[in-house]
Amino acid sequence: MIVRSNREIAENIFEMTLQGEIVQEITAPGQFLHIKPSAQPVPLLRRPISICNNNKQNNELTIIYRTEGEGTTLLSERKENDSVDVLGPLGNGFSIDETKQEETALIVGGGVGVPPLYSLALALFERGVKVTTVLGFADAASVFYENRFKEAGEVYVSTIDGSAGSKGLVTDVIDNESLQFDRLYACGPTPMLKALEENYPNAQGSLSLEERMGCGIGACFACVCHTQNDPGGSEYRKVCSDGPVFPWREVVL
C-alpha cells in the first residue's frame, strides 16, 4: 500500500494513512494488517496492527501505532508516497449485527488498544445505537482521538497520573459515572480486559486481544490462547485467525 500521511498525534503515537485496493476487502471493524516494516531480513517478522478506520471510496485506511521497538520505529520513518508491504485485512472483527438501535453500547479502550474501537464506534453510531466511550491512557501526553470518538457519542477519558480527564483506571470511570450499557466492547491491556470481565460477568458484546504473532494467518500457532471451557486442556483459539475479536468469556485472558 502507499503511504498518504504518517504523523505523530501523541507522544510516540503515530497515525498512518495508507491507500490500496485491499481496503475494499475490509468486512468489519477490528480487523488488522500484518505489516513488514523492512524489505531486509532485519527486522524479520511482520507486525500486526489493527485498522482504525477506512474509507472505501478513496481506498484509504488509517492505522495507529506506538513506536515501541525496531519495527514500529522504521514504520514511523515512512514518508508520503513510500510503499509498505501489507498482508491483510486479516482476522475477524467486531460483530454489531446483534446490537439493536435502542440499545446502549459501552466502548472501553486502553492505550494502543483504542484504535480498532474507533471504526466500531462509528459503525454503531450509524446503526442508531447510543454509544458511550471510556478511554484510558497513561498520561496527558499519550491521549489521542478523544475528540474523534465524540462523533459517535459521549466520551470519558482517564489517565493513570490524572494529568488528563479523571485520575485512575477506566473501570473507576465506569463506577464513578454509574455508566449503564446493554453491550460492552473493549480492547486494551489484558489486566483491563480481565477487570471488565470480572466486574461484568454477564456482559454481552466482545473484546479484542493483542498477542505476539508469527504468520498472522493461523499456520504457526504462535498466538494461541486457552478457552474458558477447557482452561487446562488442548482446546484453543488462535488470536490471529479465530480472533482477534472474541465474545466475552470465550477465551482465558
Add this chain to the structure above:
Amino acid sequence: MTRLQTNLPGLTMKNPIMPASGCFGFGEEFANLYDLNQLGAIALKATTNHPRFGNETPRVAETPAGMLNAIGLQNPGLDKVISEKLSWLETYDTPLLANIAGTTMEDYEEVAADLSETNQVGALELNISCPNVKEGGIAFGTDPDLAAELTRRVKAVSTCPVYVKLSPNVTDITVLAQAVERAGADGLSMINTLSGMKIDIHSGKPLLANESGGLSGPAIKPIAIRMIHEVRKQTELPIIGMGGISTLNDIIEFIIAGADAVAVGTANFTNPFICPELIDELEDYAKAKGLENIQELRQKGVNSF
C-alpha cells in the same frame, strides 16, 4: 516441464520445494491463498499420539535475521490428524511427508504405524530434534545410539520410507547421520532449529514462556549449509535441506552443498506466497542455465569441493 522433477524415496515431486514441518500447519491456511498442488511436497506439522496444547505464550521472539519459537508441538493428536487433516488433504495429489514426534519410542512407533497405514503419506519424517519439549524429542536427536534404535524401531513398523530430521545442537552431526543411516533411515532432513534464548532486559527474564526456543530464519543458513556439506561427504542418503531459505540463491546454495530437495520454513511467515514464487523462479533459473534437471547443480557442486 521436468527440469525440476525430483524423485526421492516415497516422494515423487514435480519440484524440489516443500514447506517445512511446523511452518505450514496441515496446509489449510495456505490453501486459501494458492493451489497446494504447485508444491513439490508438504511436510506436515508434527503429530503426536495424543492431542497437545503446547507451551504457554509468548511462543515466538524475533532475533536479528531470525526468530525463536517454542510452540511445543501443538497438534490435534494422531486420531484427528488422520480423520480431519489427512482426509482434507486427500483432494490434493502433492506427496505428504508426515512429521512424527513423541516422548517415548513406543509413542513414535504408534504414530508411525498408524500414519503409514493410511497409505496417504508418502514418507515419515522422524522429529528427533525438537528443542521445545521437556522430554524425548531432542534426547533422541543428540545420542547416536538412541537415534539409531528409534530409527530401527520406527522402520520396523512403517510401510513407507522414513526420513530422520537431524538436530544441529550436536558436536558432530555426521555421527548422527551415519548412525541413523546404519539403522535403516531412507533419508535425512536437516537442519532443525538451533536452541537459543532471548532475555527481556526490562523484566530481566527470558522472553519466551518456555525460556528457550528454536532459532530459525536467515540467521541459521550458514550453519545448515556447512552441516549439509559435511554430511553429504559421508553419505549418499537423500537430504532434504532446510534452515533459513528465503530466496532462489539460497535454494541453489543448498543444492550445491548436497541437498536433493529443500524445505522453506520461517519465510512462509513473512511471505505466505514464498513457496510458489520460489518454484517459478527455480524453473526460470533452470531454463536460463540450460539444465535438464536441477540436480545437475548438485553433481557439479559437491564433487568440486
